[in-house]
Amino acid sequence: MSRKPRVAVVFGGRSSEHAISCVTAGSVLQAIDREQYDVVPVGIARDGRWVLESGDPERLRIRAGSGADRLPSVDGGRASVALAPDATSAELVVTEPAAPPRALGEVDVVFPLLHGPWGEDGTIQGQLEMAGVRYVGAGVLASAVAMDKAYMKVVLAAAGLPVMPSVTVTAREWSADAAACRERAASLGYPLFVKPARGGSSIGISKVHDASGLDKAVEDALVHDPKVLVEVCATGAREIECGVLQALDGSTETSVPAEIRITGDHEFYDFDAKYLPEEATELDVPAVLPDDVERQLRELSARAFEAVGCEGLARVDFFVLPDGSVVVNELNTMPGFTPLSMFPRMWAASGLDYPALVDRLLRLALARGTGLR
Template sequence: MTPADSRSADRTLPEVDASRSMVALLGAAGSTDLVVTEAARVPQTLGSVDVVFPLLHGPRGEDGTLQGMLEMAGVRYVGSGVLASAVGMDKAYMKIVLEAAGLPVTPGITVTRRDWATDQLSVIERIEALDYPSFAKPARGGSSIGISKIHDRGEIAEAIELALQYDAKVLVEVAVVGGREVECGVLATSDGDPETSRPAEVRTGADHEFYDFEAKYLADRDTEIDLPADLPPEVEQELRRPAVRAFDALSCEGLARVDFFVLPDQSLIINELNTMPGFTPTSMFPQMWAESGVSYP
C-alpha cells in the first residue's frame, strides 16, 4: 500500500487487499526474517526486522495480540507491551484501573451480550439510572465505530444492539455535557521518564453530536483543532500531570495519547488512553509534539 492508497476518496476508506502476497516472520529460533509466501513460488526473504512500529488500530493491532506475537518471536517493537495494550483497548477495564489509581472517570456500566439476551429490562433500568444523555460503545473498539448517543429510553435497545455487533461487551457512560475534548501526548524519554506535550482541543461541527467516525476520518469533515488548546496555564499544567499518572497506571511504555474532558468549572475527567495514537502527519499526537518542539520525523 502506497501513501496515496491510504487516503480516503469520495467518502470511501482504503482497505487492505486480501489477495496480495502473505508476509510472515520466519519463526526459526533466533531469526527475525520477514518471508513472502505466494502460491506455487519458493518463499522469498525480504530481510531481517530491526524493530516493528505497530501503527495498527483495533483488535489484533493494539490490543496486545500483535505485541504478544512479537514477544514470542523475539522481535523488538515500539510502544506498550501486552498488558498495557490489552487494558488500553478494553475501555471497561481501563476505567477500573484509572479509578483505582485515583483518577477521575465518567460514571458508567458494562453490559455483556449475555446480560442483554437474558434480562433486557434490568439492563434498561441500569442505563436509565445513569441519566440522559449517555453513550453506548463497544468496550474493545476504536475510531468511534459502533457508538451511539442515547437521549431517552426508546433509543437504548438500538444503541446496545449496534454496539454488540462489534463486541460482546458494551460500555455505557454518562455524556459529559458541556465538556471540552482535550488531548495530551505522552512520550517516554531515553531514561524512561514520561514527558507531556502541549494539549490540543477537538471541536466538531454542528452536523456532529460527538466526535464520530465521519468527523475523525472523512475528507469533508468539519472538525477543527485548537493547537495548543485555549486553556489557562494552570489548567494546562494540571491536565499534564494526570496524563502521566494514567500512563503509569496502565504500565504504558514508549508513547500514548490521553484524552480528557475539561468541564465548565475547569475540572478534569479522563475519557480514555490510547496506547498507539494516530500517527499520520495530520493526526493529533504528532501535531501536539510538533507544537511542543518535537518534529514529526
C-alpha cells in the first residue's frame, strides 16, 4: 500500500453487552499503533444507528460510582456513518444535518469489537462480506455457531469434545407448557445454571439450587433471549481458559491457560466479578496445572477452534472437574479486550504483549480475503 492501512474500529451495538464492547474498544483504540495504521472509530448506538465516534479511550472506561451511569455508551447524537453499498470500494460515508454526505475514505479492515447478538453472532460479518471488506475474527458461520451455546454444544460434541449436559427452553415452549420444561430441567439434576443461549458477559445468568428458583431464572434469561440454555452445574470445578490465535499459514497457536477463582460473596463468575475492579476475583496467569492437564487443555482448545471453523482468534473456556476430567464450557469468537480480560493476559504471559496482539490480529485480517475460503 502507498498509505497506511485504514482500520475502522466498530463497537457498541444493540446487545445487552453494549457497555462492555465500549470498554473493549477503548483499550484497543489506545493500543493500535498510529504510526502503522489510520484509525477510524465507529460506534453503533443502542438503537442500531452507526455514528462517527470520538475514539477517546478515557470516555470509554468504566467510571467510578454506582449504577448504570458508570458504564460507557456510544453517543447516538454524533454524525451518522455508513459503508457505501459498493463491494468494489469500501468507503465510509458521513452524513450530518444540513450538510451533504462526505466520503471519509476507503476502509481496508474492520475490527468488530461487538459482543453478543447483532455483532458477534455473524450479522456484522455477513454485512462486511457483502461489502467486500476484510475484518478481524471468525466468519459468518463460526460466529453464529459460537454465539448460540446450544448449537455450539452440538458441534463440539459431534467433533468428539466433552461438554456439560443441558436442555434448551424457548419462549414459545415455556409459554405453551412450562410444566414440561420444568420436568426436562429437573431431569438434569440440581443445581443448574440458566442462561440466555445467545448472550455473554454473564448477563441474565442465574444459578438455581432447587426447583423453587427455576421459574424466575428462566424468566430472567428470557428477558435477554427467547432461547434459554439450562445446564448442569459443574460443582467443585476449576474454571480454566485458554487463548487461540491463527497464524498467517492457517495453523493455530494456543496460549498458556489461566484460572479464574471467585472469592467473596459471588457464587459464580458474574458480571460484577468480571468487570468491576473492586470485586473479589483472583486470576492465575498462567494457571497452576499438572503438565498433562495443560497439554490436554491446549489440545482441546485447538480442536474446538477447528471444529467450529474459527478464524483469527478465540478464547475457549473449560471446567476441570474434581476427578481431573476436562469439559469444554464455551468458545468465544470475540473475547473481551478490557484491561481485566483474560485473553490478552494469557497472550502476554505467552510472550505476546497487548499492542503486538492487536497488530497481529489486524495483519491476519488484512492478509485474508472475503468470500468463500
